[in-house]
Amino acid sequence: MTKLHFSRKQLCIPYALFLLLFVVIPMLMILFYAFTGEGADGSLTFTFSNFAKFFTSTAKLSTLLMSFTIAIISTAICLLIAYPLAYVLARSNWKKKNVLLMIFIMPMWINFVLRITALRELLDLIGLLGTQNYLNTIIGMVYDFLPFMILPLYTTLEKLDKSYLEAAADLGGNKFTVFTRVTFPLSMPGVISGITMVFMPSMTNYVVSDTLSNFNITILGKLIDEYFTTYDNWHMGSMISIILLVIIFLTLLATGGFKEDKNNARGANLW
Amino acid sequence: MKKMTRILSSVAAGALLFTFAASAAGCAGSSSKGKVLRVYNWEDYICEEDDEEYGYVDLISAFEKEYEEQTGTPVTVEYSTFGTNENMYNELKINAAGYDLVCPSDYMIMKMIKEDMVEPFSEEFLTEGDYAKYASPYIKGIFETNTAMVNGEEKPWADYAVAYMWGTMGYVYNPELVDKEDLSSWAGIWSKKYGNMSTIKDSVRDSYFLGVAYVYGDELTALAQEYKNGTIDEKTYNAKITEIMNRTDEDTIESVKNALLDLKQYLYGFEVDSGKQDMITGKISINFAWSGDAVYAMDDAEPIYDEETGALISKGIYLNYAIPEECSNIWFDGWVMPKGANTELAEAFINFLSRPENAVANMNYIGYTSAIAGDAVYEEMLDWYSEGEEGDLDEEGNPLVKYDLNYFFAGVEGGTYNDYSIWVSEESLDRQIFAQYPTEEVISRSAIMQNFSNEETAAINEMWEEVKGLPIPVWAYVVIAVIAGVIVVAALSYVYKGKRTAGKPKKGYKLLKRGA
Incomplete structure (x- = not known):
């Protein structure tokens, strides 16, 4: 029997196929739709009009602004809640801390639509539903995406080399200085990972905004959906998707600027 | 759009998946013999369960069985569903020859007829089929008088489409918290009094209708007065309402936008499917609804009493349904056969669904009102709604009122009743029966919403986008x-x-x- 041998190239074939079928081709289709429009006789023509229309429409720009604001606030709150938690968890010597971590991650195992529906009832109970649409949406986003912030932060802080902290303390840094000059800069990759993982879905996850704001708040994801399902205009829908993609890419680029030293990125970059 | 979400919808979805698997397997086995009928329908819009207690019949399997018995040829129904008219339209554009029978809403039917996408029905079907026999003369009349242009020729809808379900639009409300008087006008919810208590549809066409009714409220009321005075006859009155409710000029769209933005501050929110449930749980007190959903909400909200002891099992509310006096929208979902369809099979399936006993099963299951009349349907309605006979008294000792349904049921093949009326208590006049079958008076002021041109649709969509996206808080x-x-x-x-x-x-x- 000859042994089965796979070269590295061959091992990549399954993913390459996947990439081609489910990433490259759909992307090309979205690009195609975004830059075409239907003429009077129904024929497709190349056009920039979708792009122009997006940036001249008050409604679309408002939606963009609203999604952006909601995503930024949600991300900031997630960070504010998750960082201290991840810090305490990572620094604690408690042997069972994995159990504690699991408790924070566990909501992710329950179907997300179900969780949001339950949250809707809860918000109704405390009287927020129907009155505080923006607050509800942000609560929902934070509730939903918090684990995505905790995980990368915890992994970075956990793997942080304790000898750095000892060295900083030895050199006379008080606890605050050690945190601001050593711990926080070194956890930057985790922060960035967390931010991107929360920010992106918060811009588009319209199940949360629809359910908790009673459809009062429109975010970009919803707008894309409307263009595909009810407005019956795939071209504009694709264009909004492309614009969203560019915005997220720019955000990544901007946050990536903080990564001064590649050696600092110790594994925590989850994706 | 007029779909009914049932509590067990997930179960139904599972069952549907199973049916798919089964039919796929069946196909593979019998592709050489037998025929395939591909039906494309709204989600949860056909009875697909057998349950004697509730009067359900799995109509798809029943049709397959019956067809084979009658013709000797086995047939498999490939049943698939869609969520919006636009999704269905796009699917047909991409996969033109993929379906034999489709169930769009009124305006989409008009669009498809106009674009020459559908096959005409055969002469035999139109004169001798079960649909021809049992469909309500009132509904058939509408399909015969309304026309669409096909290749420059004016053709009645009836040549290309048959009605399946129909209904009106109105407000479902909780009479304990809302004055009936306030909802005699569509403008009733434009008020601080009902702030945070009402929802409207997250659907551009339905909300546009509401906006237009609000904007032209005065004009519509003046028309109603003229009709009452006898200055105009019913036909003119209805034509004028239809004209107003289908205005799409720039000024109208702008006014509707402002009206809806104004309304937004008083609303609890918009809804797609949650309105019924939110009415039942009491989150909201007024819901702009399709009649079928109204029936569902009213049924589910009612108090439940033990059948034997009469003891209260669960506390509930009797919700009411109101159709404001300015006008209403009358809507249909109907069957059409896309170009290239197997028309013989499609017609056989429609005829099967049009038999009154099958229409009853559908009405039991879906909750919407079938376009089919026939004694079986009438008897079912008697069973549901009749509270006695002429001269009887209701629980409070008031005489029962006659609810006249002759306009819908009379003149159907095999009809044995002289008078298709139901005697109900006065308070029932605002409940299920009214949502199920509007009065003739309501019908006289109901408009059919036309199919708008692509430019008009785009302008209205843009208006809706602004309503939904604005204003941004400071x-x-x-x-x-x-x-x-x-x-x-x-x-x-x-x-x-x-x-x-x-x-x-x-x-x-x-x-x-x-x-x-």
Whole structure:
């Protein structure tokens, strides 16, 4: 029997196929739709009009602004809640801390639509539903995406080399200085990972905004959906998707600027 | 659009998946013999369960069985569903020859007829089929008088489409918290009094209708007065209402936008499917609804009493349904056969569904009102709604009122009743029966919403986008400004810091280097 041998190239074939079928081709289709429009006789023509229309429409720009604001606030709150938690968890010597971590991650195992529906009832109970649409949406986003912030932060802080902290303390840094000059800069990759993982879905996850704001708040994801399902205009829908993609890419680029030293990125970059 | 979400919808979805698997397997086995009928329908819009207690019949399997018995040829129904008319239309554009029978809403039917996408029905079907026999003369009349242009020829809808379900639009409301009087006008919910208590549909066409009814409220009321005075006859009255409710000029769209933006501040929110449930749980007290959903909400909200002891099992509310006096929308979902369809099979399936006993099963299951009349349907309605006979008294000792349904049921093949009326108590006049079958008076002021041209649709969609996307609260601008400020400061300090330290190596490094 000859042994089965796979070269590295061959091992990549399954993913390459996947990439081609489910990433490259759909992307090309979205690009195609975004830059075409239907003429009077129904024929497709190349056009920039979708792009122009997006940036001249008050409604679309408002939606963009609203999604952006909601995503930024949600991300900031997630960070504010998750960082201290991840810090305490990572620094604690408690042997069972994995159990504690699991408790924070566990909501992710329950179907997300179900969780949001339950949250809707809860918000109704405390009287927020129907009155505080923006607050509800942000609560929902934070509730939903918090684990995505905790995980990368915890992994970075956990793997942080304790000898750095000892060295900083030895050199006379008080606890605050050690945190601001050593711990926080070194956890930057985790922060960035967390931010991107929360920010992106918060811009588009319209199940949360629809359910908790009673459809009062429109975010970009919803707008894309409307263009595909009810407005019956795939071209504009694709264009909004492309614009969203560019915005997220720019955000990544901007946050990536903080990564001064590649050696600092110790594994925590989850994706 | 007129779909009914049932509590067990997930179960149904599972069952549907199973049917798919089964039919796929069946196909593979019998592709050489037998025929395939591909039906494309709204979700949860056909009875697909067998349950004697509730009067359900699995109509798809029943049809397959019956067809084979009658013709000797086995048939498999490939049943698939859609969520919006537009999705269905796109699917047909891409997969033109993929379906034999489709069930769009009224305006989409008009669009498809106009675009020459559908096959006409055969002469035999139109004169001798079960649909021809049992469909309500009232509904058939509408399909015969309304026309569409096909290749420059004016053709009645009836040549290309048959009605399946129909109904009106109105307000479902909780009479304990809402004055019936206030809802005699569509403008009733434009009020602080009902602030945060009402929802409308997250659907552009339905909300546009509501907006137009509000904007032209005065004109519509004046028309109603003229009709009452006898200055105009019913036909003119209805034609004028239809004209008003289908206005799509720039001014109308702008006014509707402002009206809906104004309304938004009083609303609890918009809804797709949650309105029924929110009415039942009491989150809201007024819901702009399709009649079928209204029936569902009213049924489910009612108190439940033990059948034997009469003891109260669950406390509920009797919801009411109101159709404001200015006008209403009358809507249909109907069957059409896309070009290239197997028309013989499709017609056989429609005829099967049109038999009164099958229409009853559908009405039991879906909750909407079938376009089919026939004695079986009438008897079912008697069973549901009749509270006695002429001269009887209701629980409070008031005489029962006659609810006249002759306009719908009379003149159907095999009809044995002289008078198709139901005797109900006065308070029932605002409940299920009214949502199920509007009175003739309501019908006289109901307009069919036409199919708008692509340009009109685009303009209305844009209006709706603005209604949904605006206004932005002030604090959002503040947040954005603060964030922008932080970014600018961070960038500046970064650049400044970079300049300050550039070319000035830190002391420690130098020492280290020397040491090395």
